[in-house]
Amino acid sequence: MQGRKEFTPKMLYQVHLTDLIPAHNFYRLLDQSIDFRFLYKATAKYYGDEGQESIDPVVFFKICLVGYLNNINSDRKLIEYCSNCLDVRLFIRYDIDEALPWHSTISRTRQLYGEEVFLSLFKEVLKLCVSKGMIRGKRQAVDSVFIKANASMDSLVEKEVLEDASAFVDELEENSEFKTTSTRKKLVEQHHQWKKEAYKSQPNPSFKIDKVDEHGNLIRPRFVSNHTHYSPTDSDARVSVKPGKARQLNYFGQIAVDDAHHVITGACSDFADKRDSQCLEKIVELTEENLNENGIELEELLADGGYSSGEALKYLNQKNISAYIPNFGQYKPEREGFIFNKELHQYECIKEGSNKALLLFKGEKTDSKGYTKRTYRSSESDCKNCPLREQCCGKSTKFKKIDDSIHKEHYDRMHEKLTQNPYYAKKMVRVRSKTVEPVIGTLVNFTNMKRVNTRGIQQANKHVLMAALTYNLKKYLKFITKKTKIKAGVVSELQAKVSTFLKTAIYNLRNMFLSISIFKDYNLQPKINLA
Template sequence: MQGKKHYQEKFFTNFQLSDRVPADNIYRKLKDILDLRFLYEATAKYYGKDGQKSIDPVVFFKLLLVGYLENQPSDRRIVNMAAMRLDILYFIGYDIDEELPWHSTLSRTRQLYDEDVFNTLFKQVLKQCIDKGMLTGKRQAVDSVYVKANAAMDSIREKAIMDDAVDFTRQLKEEDSSDDRPDRPEKPTNTAPKRNNATRASTTDPDARMSVKPGKITRLNYLGQLSVDTGSYIITSIGAFHADKKDSQCLEAVLDKIDSNIKGYGLTTEEIIADANYSSSSALETLISRGITGYIPNTGTYKQERTGFTYDEDNDRYLCDQGNALKFIGYKEHHGISKTYMSKRSDCKNCPARKTCIGKASYKTLTNSLKRPLFDEMHKRMSESYGRQMMIVRQSTVEPVIGNLIEYLGMRKVNTIGIKLANKCMIMAGIAYNLKKLLKYGINGSWQALIMLYGKPDYSIANIIT
């Protein structure tokens, strides 16, 4: 007999959210393992004793987590989504007839709390991973990614014009009652210099920087830096930097974050793996001063031997195969302080080897870093079998994590203004990622149980790769 459903809305019904949320639902599991009561004490200093009650700090952070877990960082859409989802309501502790916080409350509260509160939450989740034996902290893979800023390229103006506009507005206010008006600033001409971060900035988000990847268009971005434990794929540090900074300039700050996050739990980083963008004399010296072994390929400009050139140590110059000299002309910043050697134009003009040596250039230059022994040592380390395998480990560890954050955890673009808020957004994306790893670990069972069944794992390079 054919069934036919008749629906009539009830005025009264017996209903419990906990009965409607399945046992294997991600938010039900998070509610069981995530204890955020410490946030009440951590955020108490931001509130007075009088006035209206604010949003519950625990609810605030849970709603932010929902946004990243659902790949939807828009505050407005987070609240709209929560209103329609029983599992999210159960997670944040709201009933179906309770009014949710206004979306602008999320934005204001995000600005209210300092970065320390977000870092504290990150460390608490990381501690849960450490307590379960998920990571050792010994080896970290470091990498970076451009994260689109909440500003368009159309908002870019020359800094001098922006300053003139501010002065002009101030003068108008000061002389508003006067008949004499200051002359308007001249309009910018169409012959403006090439766009760069030194002379131009966004009026929407001055902290954003123009940057571009090969084959892509120029955008206003932030630079996300993160480190991943190679044994567990857990993020041990994450944060925002200005997009015009080199990776090598950020390495020391990344190491500080790693230490701050894991050292308090008795873990020590012994090895760092990174790509050639992190190679510089200052970066290598930082690793040595911290007692960390680095696996960072030298940049393409590094040459172990300079084919066709012999160094004359007594006269501090290079001699080419044709008998011409490249004399020392000074120092320059090139992956650290480097010495520059240059030939005479007249020597190269009629040289028979000119085409293969300098091509269309007028002279030959060579650069030698003052810290060349550091690069020589790194070249030797990376030429060995273990060093080559470390590059495979890096590629198979940190790059998939970045892809996961960008594609599925809302880190393609920040929805805030300013580097401080961008940093909070990236920290929350890292927390969401680590929580998913923590839940997956619980599903797959304890690593200690696997060790009991199959013995202690072999940490040889062959097994690291597999």
């Protein structure tokens, strides 16, 4: 017979929130795993002794954790989600009939607390992971990702152009991000004009040239640069792009991951117009500090070629950190047909049939991209009559010139390390890839780090720290649950072995007892009643 359920509300309910949530609920386990009471002391300096009471700091951070655990980016949606979930209400200590804080309270409190409060919570979670043996500390893998800023490309405006030298001096003293020099603006415009002309011949141009405005003029996309444009909506956001991705305003997020159980040991954000190598020192210092506080030393560092630079390699050598970073594409371990004489600090030509010219050191100079190089050059008298001049120097050039980075020694040392044991170097590449890249994918797609909902570099740093500590908390809870199951399995297996041993011992004693001659004449078999 078909049944039908009808709902009849009662006047009074005798129910407790704790009775509705099972003991193995995720938020129950999360609340039992970490003690949030240290946050009261960490946030005490942000409040006075008078006035209305604020939101409980523990409640604020618990609500934020719920948002990152469920990949919720909007504060409005987050409060709505917390209000509808009974287990979340129990987690944040709000009863069924209690009203939750307003979404604006969450936004204002997030801006009120400094980065050190979020960092202290990250370190507390990291300490839990260390206590369970989840971090080895020997090898850390580093990688970066762009985080979309809360600002549109349409918000970009052109920086004010400074025409005279006095205005340029004032700009340097102010260190303003909203002004640029006429020289810089001219160079950027020339580069954009070249791009506009070069892209016309492409089979599938990235813009349509047949669009016209109301006056009949062609509409072309504007080329923007961090040197000439900024966003007044979020002045810390930077225009950046990766291959296959759209140009947009981003922040630059970095994480360091331990290779033992893929726990994040360091996380921070930076400006998106920087290269990876320029941000390496910041993440290494932060990771080393976090590990040292737990009695762990950083020994090895793994990174991709984007982190390769002379300054970065020099810094790692000074810190005595063994790094495995592939050298960038412009590096040349040796020059074909030339050898370098370290004692005389010069290059020597060894090509057969040549004039054996000497390339003497001529000094150091910085190119337009900011790289400082050492220049070695031969004299025209040595090369102008050389039979190999055209294929070596070119048709019009009468001398040979070689440019080396001022940090070539560090590049050579890294190249030697990678080629001395190529099997181990390839293994380190695989270890880096399988350690840090899945973690970044999880952070971006499932832990709310894809887009920052606030504005400013400090708020972006808080965002990265919260996403990282949420990931570590999930790893920690899964790790202790797995360990508990393993221990229970070991105990049950041990009990089974003991039971088998006792049964075998009793059986052997019985056989021994029956084999004694004094009992051979006695029938110890059970009697059978045939009646």
